[in-house]
Amino acid sequence: MADMTIFSKIIAKEIPADILYEDEEVLAFKDINPKAPIHVLIIPKKPLKDIGEATAEDAAVLGRCMLVAGKLAKNLGVAESGYRLVTNKGEAAGQTVFHLHFHLLGGRDFSWPPG
Numbered sequence: 001m002a003d004m005t006i007f008s009k010i011i012a013k014e015i016p017a018d019i020l021y022e023d024e025e026v027l028a029f030k031d032i033n034p035k036a037p038i039h040v041l042i043i044p045k046k047p048l049k050d051i052g053e054a055t056a057e058d059a060a061v062l063g064r065c066m067l068v069a070g071k072l073a074k075n076l077g078v079a080e081s082g083y084r085l086v087t088n089k090g091e092a093a094g095q096t097v098f099h100l101h102f103h104l105l106g107g108r109d110f111s112w113p114p115g
């Protein structure tokens with residue numbers, strides 16, 4: 001399990017965030033330091049540290065995160081143009097907040113492979 005992170009505080013509404021979606025298991029909010037015109041973080045409320053900590057028990061919530069990302073992309077107007085959905089696991093990938101999150105990035109072009 002993840003230790004208390006800034007995202008736990010956002011889930012607990014102890015610190016503010018620009019929340020775009022919430023249900024019992026999933027929260028989505030705008031990234032505070034956006035890397036693209038659209039940059040939303042989709043997180044399971046369960047404090048998993050990263051994708052490597054997820055187990056079969058978490059399959060449903062992970063699927064829900066993906067579906068929420070797809071819906072938000074539509075609502076935010078980037079479904080047609082395209083978007084990137086990514087999770088960073090560990091320091092080599094650039095993870096800085098150790099509560100599993102998926103980045104939904106859109107509104108510009110992205111290079112592949114990533115730098």
Ligand code: AMP
Nearest residue numbers: 006017030031032033088094095096097
């Ligand atoms: P990562 O580097 O994959 O761990 O991504 C963590 C993301 O969390 C970064 O893009 C940060 O800009 C974002 N972030 C950090 N603190 C906050 C916050 N209080 N509210 C919204 N996004 C945040």
